[in-house]
Amino acid sequence: MPDGWVAGTLLIVEESFCRYARSVPEILEVESYRELANRVVGATITRGWADAYAAKKLNSSQAWARTVKGLMVTGTSRRGKLLVIETDSVALGMRFGMTGVLLIDGEAGIDGLFYGPHSFKQAWIRGGLEFNDGRRLILHDPRRLGRFEIDPDLESMGPDALTLTRSDFDGLVRITRGVGPAIKARLLDQSAVAGVGNLLGDEMLFQAGIDPRTPTGLLSTQQKDDLYKAFTSTVRTLKRRGGSHLGDHMDSRFPGAHCPLDGGAMLIETIGGRTTYWCSIHQV
Ligand SMILES: [Zn+2]
Structure with a gap:
């Protein structure tokens, strides 16, 4: 994780995170992540970071950081369990695997992860985006099955x-x-x-x-x-x-x-x- 990624504005404390840790993210949970991600529409991405797990479907973990820098978020959408953050250039896809949670600083987009972690750990942050207003959007995922995608393939997916x-x-x-x-x-x-x-x-x-x-x-x-x-x-x-x-x-x-x-x-x-x-x- 790059220096300063979680310091400062990330306000989550373990007790409050427990409430969010009770079930596998299915479509309804990803829809709630999408609603949360809507809060960054209009913001410009100043920095991105992905670890080797989150970047597994990309050419390299650097590809995420290189691609996202400078993009402005124009909207969000979702197809099944794939969250799409739309920008003025490429579309950014996020998948949450078995235990992934989307967070914006101290806010979680879900009320429960049944099989997931019952605690929040910095080491479980797999990557995210930082915006020009200082906020951060973060993928927290102990089981390491969450993935980032660039221009995800929607054609191969059935109707929502x-x-x-x-x-x-x-x-x-x-x-x-x-x-x-x-x-x-x-x-x-x-x-x-x-x-x-x-x-x-x-x-x-x-x-x-x-x-x-x-x-x-x-x-x-x-x-x-x-x-x-x-x-x-x-x-x-x-x-x-x-x-x-x-x-x-x-x-x-x-x-x-x-x-x-x-x-x-x-x-x-x-x-x-x-x-x-x-x-x-x-x-x-
Ligand atoms: Zn019965």
Whole structure:
């Protein structure tokens, strides 16, 4: 970390950071980071820094510092779990991995990181931007999976989950060859739909009453209708509640748990590479 990066204006203290350390950043959390990043629109970047982890998708860790210097921030956007800081030249992408949090000096953009750190450490700052008004935007990420990107590739990403239309959804569940992947795996496929993480995917299927192992191509018309309804309402409800980890099935994500709706045994399996929980009674 360059000299003076965290000194001075970074006001976070460990106790206040604890409140922010409770869940994996999914799309709703990244949307809250985007809202936080909006506060630097209009500011000019005077300095940037990235460690080797944050710069892993760039040519070098110096590329970030070289590219960002002198850029003016003109806006923010988001596609799935990718935050984009727009400037008067290139677009700057930020990904948050399993434990990444966006901070502007002492302000965090999220209310919880379930699997994340329960403390703030300077050593976990992976990089960031410094502005002409003295503020700093920082990526804090103990697990080192957060990444910076320059002009990120949006073409390879599916439509955004927070604004998914029925026609986007129909494309998501349309399978042209064979029966396709399990619906849970399909929901997690960022090229099919951008921004459904593990918790959000499980919650949607829980609400729709669908077995996550069901091949996408075998979903009935009724199941597709139910899943689209559950998709949009889950996103809305969890946004209102304040995070992806506040779904109805969350208290049943442990071996031996029972469904809060009908008492059915919760089943566990790895689907699409992620640990999936579902109810043996109402998810069929
Ligand atoms: Zn159930």
